Amino acid sequence: MEKSGMSRRDFIKSAALVGAMLGVSPVVGGCAAKLAGGESSSGRHTGENGGLPHRTLGTGSAALEVSALGFGCMGLNHHRSRHPDKNMAIRLVHEAIDRGVTLFDTAESYGPYINEELVGEALKGYAGKVSVSSKFGHKYVNGKRVMSEEDSSPANIRKVCEESLRRLGVETLAIFYQHRADPNTPIEVVAETVKELIREGKVRHFGLCEVNADTIRRAHAIQPVTAIQSEYHLMHRAVEKSILPLCGELGIGFVPYSPLNRGFLGGSLNEYTVFDAANDNRQTLPRFTPEAMRANLRIVEVLHAFGRTRGITAAQIALAWLLNKKPWIVPIPGTTKPAHLAENLYAADIRFTPAEMKELEDAVAAIPIVGSRYNAEQEAKVQN
Numbered sequence: 001m002e003k004s005g006m007s008r009r010d011f012i013k014s015a016a017l018v019g020a021m022l023g024v025s026p027v028v029g030g031c032a033a034k035l036a037g038g039e040s041s042s043g044r045h046t047g048e049n050g051g052l053p054h055r056t057l058g059t060g061s062a063a064l065e066v067s068a069l070g071f072g073c074m075g076l077n078h079h080r081s082r083h084p085d086k087n088m089a090i091r092l093v094h095e096a097i098d099r100g101v102t103l104f105d106t107a108e109s110y111g112p113y114i115n116e117e118l119v120g121e122a123l124k125g126y127a128g129k130v131s132v133s134s135k136f137g138h139k140y141v142n143g144k145r146v147m148s149e150e151d152s153s154p155a156n157i158r159k160v161c162e163e164s165l166r167r168l169g170v171e172t173l174a175i176f177y178q179h180r181a182d183p184n185t186p187i188e189v190v191a192e193t194v195k196e197l198i199r200e201g202k203v204r205h206f207g208l209c210e211v212n213a214d215t216i217r218r219a220h221a222i223q224p225v226t227a228i229q230s231e232y233h234l235m236h237r238a239v240e241k242s243i244l245p246l247c248g249e250l251g252i253g254f255v256p257y258s259p260l261n262r263g264f265l266g267g268s269l270n271e272y273t274v275f276d277a278a279n280d281n282r283q284t285l286p287r288f289t290p291e292a293m294r295a296n297l298r299i300v301e302v303l304h305a306f307g308r309t310r311g312i313t314a315a316q317i318a319l320a321w322l323l324n325k326k327p328w329i330v331p332i333p334g335t336t337k338p339a340h341l342a343e344n345l346y347a348a349d350i351r352f353t354p355a356e357m358k359e360l361e362d363a364v365a366a367i368p369i370v371g372s373r374y375n376a377e378q379e380a381k382v383q384n
């Protein structure tokens with residue numbers, strides 16, 4: 001028996017049971033939503049790699065094959081309020097690997113540092129079997145974030161790379177993303193620096209977060225980009241205008257972050273939710289005030305209604321909607337719970353018809369969204 005009072009085998013068994021209760025009944029008559037193969041009657045994917053389907057981010061030399069859904073590791077110990085202890089978090093990462101997840105996303109700034117350390121410990125022994133992505137670009141002085149500035153200078157990119165490799169305990173980062181654009185460093189210089197790191201074998205692929213189409217084109221011309229990681233979900237669709245079409249044109253993959261709108265689309269947040277003042281950035285976001293959440297719950301209700309006749313949950317609908325948008329989209333939901341992990345991965349098997357996609361989009365679009373996604377300071381750092 002381990003420290004938390006639950007053995008690894010018990011943990012996995014209970015996760016499978018809860019997962020089975022949550023989302024396994026095949027879709028019933030009359031509904032167009034369809035499940036694709038690889039699902040056992042226990043709700044667990046079967047076959048190679050846990051049976052989770054794979055997708056490819058990027059093309060040519062920039063191509064990276066990963067599971068259709070990755071795992072956003074941030075909330076395991078950063079910015080998502082109280083969290084399980086380290087041993088439970090590590091067991092959850094192992095459960096994700098057992099279920100076929102091959103992409104794990106973290107960043108220097110999560111903590112800072114402690115998230116990479118946790119992920120490094122969890123992924124010990126899995127080198128070459130899973131891919132880990134991390135990010136550079138925020139400015140730190142003595143471990144303290146300088147909010148007014150970003151730092152994508154070549155020296156800082158190299159420093160973050162070395163430190164991330166050490167904390168993660170790997171020889172190469174599968175994707176190294178610029179976290180936010182740095183107005184003081186031209187994107188060509190950033191791309192050139194990452195290109196050198198790729199040549200040196202320290203990084204396999206290049207990614208960018210929250211950048212505009214012009215930045216993507218300029219970066220891609222120097223070092224082919226594997227993935228754009230930006231916010232995308234049913235309550236924030238800005239990337240559909242120019243970013244997704246450009247990704248399609250250039251053969252770049254897309255990784256939606258916060259695919260459940262930071263948990264809101266999963267349906268377990270409401271006006272009474274109290275965020276941990278010391279560890280949750282949602283309390284700084286206009287869309288997460290009690291008033292905004294009360295109003296926006298109408299959107300979650302649309303998902304509940306849509307799922308009721310299809311045997312699927314709000315979180316599964318939100319993730320399946322993204323997966324059905326493009327075959328090169330790989331969402332990275334975060335969770336601290338085995339039950340949510342099982343529920344979320346099930347989305348990889350849900351197919352919506354174009355009519356269902358439209359029905360869902362129309363129903364959500366009919367509801368005005370209250371509160372912007374970022375406050376003014378955060379908004380100033382994104383290019384979309």
Ligand SMILES: NC(=O)c1ccc[n+]([C@@H]2O[C@H](COP(=O)([O-])OP(=O)(O)OC[C@H]3O[C@@H](n4cnc5c(N)ncnc54)[C@H](OP(=O)(O)O)[C@@H]3O)[C@@H](O)[C@H]2O)c1
Nearest residue numbers: 072073074257258259260261262263266315333334335336
């Ligand atoms: N590039 C960037 O700038 C950027 C920014 C933000 C995030 N990210 C990345 O994106 C990842 C995910 O983002 P995120 O954590 O902000 O948002 P998210 O994945 O949309 O939401 C995570 C929240 O959803 C809850 N949740 C998960 N599955 C659920 C389910 N089935 N039902 C109900 N609630 C559920 C989780 O709570 P439980 O623990 O209770 O399940 C957690 O608090 C991060 O880990 C990070 O890697 C990147």
